[in-house]
Amino acid sequence: MYPFTPGSYAPANGWYVAAFCNEIGEELLSRWILNQPVVLYRKGDGTAVAVEGRCPHRHYPLGASKRVGDAIQCGYHGITFDAGGKCTFVPSQQTVPGVYGIRAYPLVERGLWAWIWPGDPDKADESLIPDMTEIGYDLPGYYARPFYYHHVEGRYQLLNDNLLDLTHLGYLHASSIGTPDDAATPEEREVTDRYIRSRRYMRNTPPPPVMQERGWVEGPIDRISGMDFHFPGFHAGIGDVRVAEGQPRAGALLRSSRVWHAVTPATKTTTNYFFGMASPDRDSVDDAVEYLKPVLAEDIFATVEIEKIITTLDELPSELMLKSDGTAVLGRRALQRMMDAERAEREAAQ
Amino acid sequence: MYPFTPGSYAPANGWYVAAFCNEIGEELLSRWILNQPVVLYRKGDGTAVAVEGRCPHRHYPLGASKRVGDAIQCGYHGITFDAGGKCTFVPSQQTVPGVYGIRAYPLVERGLWAWIWPGDPDKADESLIPDMTEIGYDLPGYYARPFYYHHVEGRYQLLNDNLLDLTHLGYLHASSIGTPDDAATPEEREVTDRYIRSRRYMRNTPPPPVMQERGWVEGPIDRISGMDFHFPGFHAGIGDVRVAEGQPRAGALLRSSRVWHAVTPATKTTTNYFFGMASPDRDSVDDAVEYLKPVLAEDIFATVEIEKIITTLDELPSELMLKSDGTAVLGRRALQRMMDAERAEREAAQ
Amino acid sequence: MYPFTPGSYAPANGWYVAAFCNEIGEELLSRWILNQPVVLYRKGDGTAVAVEGRCPHRHYPLGASKRVGDAIQCGYHGITFDAGGKCTFVPSQQTVPGVYGIRAYPLVERGLWAWIWPGDPDKADESLIPDMTEIGYDLPGYYARPFYYHHVEGRYQLLNDNLLDLTHLGYLHASSIGTPDDAATPEEREVTDRYIRSRRYMRNTPPPPVMQERGWVEGPIDRISGMDFHFPGFHAGIGDVRVAEGQPRAGALLRSSRVWHAVTPATKTTTNYFFGMASPDRDSVDDAVEYLKPVLAEDIFATVEIEKIITTLDELPSELMLKSDGTAVLGRRALQRMMDAERAEREAAQ
Structure with missing residues (x-):
């Protein structure tokens, strides 16, 4: 499907x-x-x-x-x-x-x-579980906590697609965590047999609205934003903010966070969605539980509305594929390969 | 289906x-x-x-x-x-x-x-309507009244299966009308071309919680519990409680009730469900209208939840069949035979 | 479908x-x-x-x-x-x-x-839009306004069928805008390649309840009632009431209205339904916004309930076709012809 x-x-x-x-x-x-x-x-x-x-x-x-x-x-x-x-x-x-x-x-x-x-x-080989170090879980001094479990009325791959294409940050989340630079900045990518890593290095960029509104950060910053998709359903994100080059204290780490999105199919058209986060600053993590609620709600809105549209349409026209879809396409292919292999095995067994 | x-x-x-x-x-x-x-x-x-x-x-x-x-x-x-x-x-x-x-x-x-x-x-031969004497409707001195009509969001056979296997009394209704003896006691069965009769004779058994809590019965009792499935959709139950053998006044009738469950398919996956009851004690019948509400609600909960599961699953695995399912299996077969005969007739007519 | x-x-x-x-x-x-x-x-x-x-x-x-x-x-x-x-x-x-x-x-x-x-x-030839004069939109001195938009949970043709057979006025709307004469009076019909016109000329007939209750009209009236179905989804209605022949002031126009129902398929089983109205008397138009609400609600009720029935039934038995269904049948055929032509064109193009 x-x-x-x-x-x-x-x-x-x-x-x-x-x-x-x-x-x-x-x-x-x-x-x-x-x-x-x-x-x-x-x-x-x-x-x-x-x-x-x-x-x-x-x-x-x-x-x-x-x-x-x-x-x-x-x-x-x-x-x-x-x-x-x-x-x-x-x-x-x-x-x-x-x-x-x-x-x-x-x-x-x-x-x-x-x-x-x-x-x-x-x-069931435990070594296939995402490596806790690789996902940034056991970073020294970081405080991690689970945030939300959501039962989402949309198929899981819509959430994977969401997380595999962070160009949406500056639009779906324009009022909070993203800026147009999240889309305009070229993406760097690393692909292994276990995960796809995507990174954007934004230099001398304005802080996203939530950082400005809360007075965390002023003036231009250097920002790293990225997400690693660990097959088949785990996304580990990184968000580091430093004083921009050329500013006083250039390079000083202002904010750092790791976020984790787990996407688990529930039924054919519904999803179990888990979000958690870590940061060296415990208060900022606890604080985020509130201000990230509407952000996640935007992702869920997109998922639910898209599910309604593709369910109602008789035939789904082919999608417009952009250059920025490269990571999502690789992610879909990785899952399709796993499914194809399982099918081949089932057929061979019969 | x-x-x-x-x-x-x-x-x-x-x-x-x-x-x-x-x-x-x-x-x-x-x-x-x-x-x-x-x-x-x-x-x-x-x-x-x-x-x-x-x-x-x-x-x-x-x-x-x-x-x-x-x-x-x-x-x-x-x-x-x-x-x-x-x-x-x-x-x-x-x-x-x-x-x-x-x-x-x-x-x-x-x-x-x-x-x-x-x-x-x-x-439409009226003599095929369940016999009022056989279902215990016209027992002298018994007061009968309709209790509830429920529109149940589950297919009718789930309710028939429920009523054809009273081993559920001690579990689904553990807090009210059943005890583990309802399952552990061997079942006696009589099969005719119009009905299947099931009886359990429990000797020297503790009273179900509802009887204890309401102070109706103390000490060990002898209990008859049974249900007759009159094809295709009527279940006539019997519940008689006597002082257990070996006790003073052994054999004295303490409580007696007749219950009737009618199960009528509404749509393919919904059911009209009718419950009524009789007893020599009019007050106890009127009283039961309230205390049996949660009991029926448990049966409906089971039906609705099972319907959800079997509707969501792609393929329904074969069921685990227990010795205690004998009556339910006979009940299903009786209905299947009726459907097969009707189909054969339709095909012959074409 | x-x-x-x-x-x-x-x-x-x-x-x-x-x-x-x-x-x-x-x-x-x-x-x-x-x-x-x-x-x-x-x-x-x-x-x-x-x-x-x-x-x-x-x-x-x-x-x-x-x-x-x-x-x-x-x-x-x-x-x-x-x-x-x-x-x-x-x-x-x-x-x-x-x-x-x-x-x-x-x-x-x-x-x-x-x-x-x-x-x-x-x-997309604009000359195929219903002619504003033909639908009675630009009648001199008439005040027109949109009334309601409804999203109806039923397939659009049920609303077309409704409007193509005004014999329902005296029954579905018996308490308001219709009388049995709406059904009993012979229908006159004109068919072109763009629309089907239906008219009933009721002579010396009692006023519909809403006219009596509101004290607009007394005694016998002559009434014209009709509807033009402009393919594929627009219905223009006429309602003129005059003093009946033989009465003092015979022929004087007492009330006049034009109504417009637009029926646009939303999804396969839901409909966008638009209602508007005009009359020389501005107050009577504004007044109608309230008193026509329950009338439209009756049409929507019929549509929704019929949709439920035809969706639940396994097989829809053939319909009883009455003489009064002639206009509806012609309307259905007009749409079927359009669809057949489109299909033939698609097939030819392949």
Whole structure:
């Protein structure tokens, strides 16, 4: 489906963010992930787990069920599954055949996030989780916190496309975090087999409105803005602001932030969207929770409105492709390649 | 469609509950039944009738139209149909061809219910209506009343499945009417060509929470719980509570109730659901109207949530079938057989 | 789709009302027209324009974007299109290839309305716009004003069918503007290649309820009621009331009104519906804005309810066709012919 080839929706073999770690606790958390209902919770020993969210007996939502110790007892007929997915109790039977069970998903907590592997568990290689150093998570002196979880009524790739093309900052976010220079500045790009890195180095540029309005920064600045797309669904951003060359204290670091957007398909046309941030200045991070709300709301507005348009149109005309779409195109291709490989494997297995 | 074979939805040749008798009066009552709009009303002489709810001229809802005597005058262009479905008046014409008309459905009031036959009227044999004695309606000294009509956003068979497997009582209704013994006790079953009877005889068992909380019953009880599924959409339940063997006054009847669930397909994925009850104790019946509300709400919650899951999933995996599903499987097969027979007949007729 | 042949939805080569002129101003107005998003606005020089409402880059709604002079700057990535649809600015590029652009629709203001041509612009012949004299717009001494714009949740042909069969006046609008004579009186009809004219001359007839209740008219009247359907989506109505023959002052004009209904497909199953009116008596026109609200609400109710019924039914049975449907049938055929011609042309071009 758009913007992928017909029948292609999302790669299954990859680490997606299922939740912020701090969302997972004693209570059962229901979430659709790659068009499957999933339940997340933390065992008595503190380990986070993810299991299928649908009882295989009559499809009742296990997330609306009951914890019994580390197990989930289906709220409908009481069939019970342990944290590994194994069925341990059927109220109407004395014995439980060993084949009874639900899927248990590989789930790894790293950084602020609980990473899930929706595909073939045998392929769930933890070294494929984005490297915490590479994403700027463990920078010394930086304070990181999760900001928002949003359930977005639009397909996930619209959010990936958004993040793969930061020329939108000066327009969609013209009143806050962007300036026209975000689009006008040439992009530098680095592509590996795990991520695509995009950077813009803006020299002697006016600060974005939010920096001016809040009195953080005056006069011309040098600004680095960039985003790394770690396949299949994680974007790590960088925003560094320094006194511009030629000014007194030229090169002094004025503001620094790392932002993380995680984009996880929920259903075919809805998305789990996670945003978090870090900065050396704890107050500025806490402050950002408020002033970034309308910024994220703009991205979500774009996603929802575009989803409505492409859903209503009979046929979606071919897109106008700009030079600035290079990164988004590479990002789409990376996902398409993963999906093609999975399909080839499925077909070979048949 | 799930859980039936592709193309199978609901048997048409059978008596379904269209309404409680007390819902039908002078005013036109609109209701979808087996994916057809139907209008129910009571003629001047008191007879309840059911006719097609769609004007054949321009599909205007006849239920949103006007009674003129015993006839319905379409609210759009005034075309008028008598209670037998015959067109009696076209405002723009002097004469009305005899072929003009709408469907009139066989409708029979019996017990608390008005029974409709959505299929071939020539096959509408009243003796196929569930026997009032068999369903425990006319037990001497029992007071019966209709409780609730609910329009449920889920396909009807989910409610049939619910009622065909009372092992859910101790889990979905764990806080009210069930205990784990409802699942753990072996089921006794009787199958005829008109119904499936299921019974559980629980001996020396603790009373369900609602009985304890309300102080009705103390100490161990003997309890009979059961449900008869009269094809295609009526469930008659029994609940008798006696002092347990070995106790003083052993065998004395403490509580007795009969409950009736009628499940009538509305559209493909929505259901008309009727619940009523009887007991020798009139106050306890009236009292139950309140305390059973959350119980029914649990069944409806399960139905609605399961409908969402099966509608969202691309492919529904095969279900885990338990020993306790025997009754539900027989119930599904009975309906499938009816649908297969109707299809064979349609094909033979072509 | 119903009531047209499969695959037929709406003629594209025709003038439809996109908006009342007074709806179009400096601000961008978003409207779906024939299943395409469209933006309407007025240029600095006062000219009203209509352009595609979807940015060809990433499908962002241009109606939710920003005016920059006479151009629209996409609210997402800042791509800018002038009022003629030509792309004039891409923030990330120095040059803009001449092929970049969006559709600009022929748009003509005439009377109260802005007329759009959604089809092949080369065929947009302004002489095909309904003639202002023929529709009674420029009657000397008549005061005309737009009344309502409604977005109706039903397919457009249901509203055309409504207006092509005024026998509904005495039933759907029995409490206000119609009497049974609207249906019982024979219809006179004139058909040209541009419109179908329908008239009913009611002699010595009681006034409709609204005229009686408001004390406008007493005793028997002669009444002319009619509607002209200008293909593909405009209905011009006439309502003249005179003292009936045989009464004192026989033939004196008591009330006179012209009404205009414009019916423009929005999406496949929703409609843009515009109503306006004129009369020699300015106060009576202003007064009508209030008392006609429930009348239009009845037409919309019929449309929405019928849409629900035909959408829910698996198969739509054939319609009962009455003698009074002659005009509606001719109207449907006129549109079907237009669609057939367009299809033949598309096929020939391939």
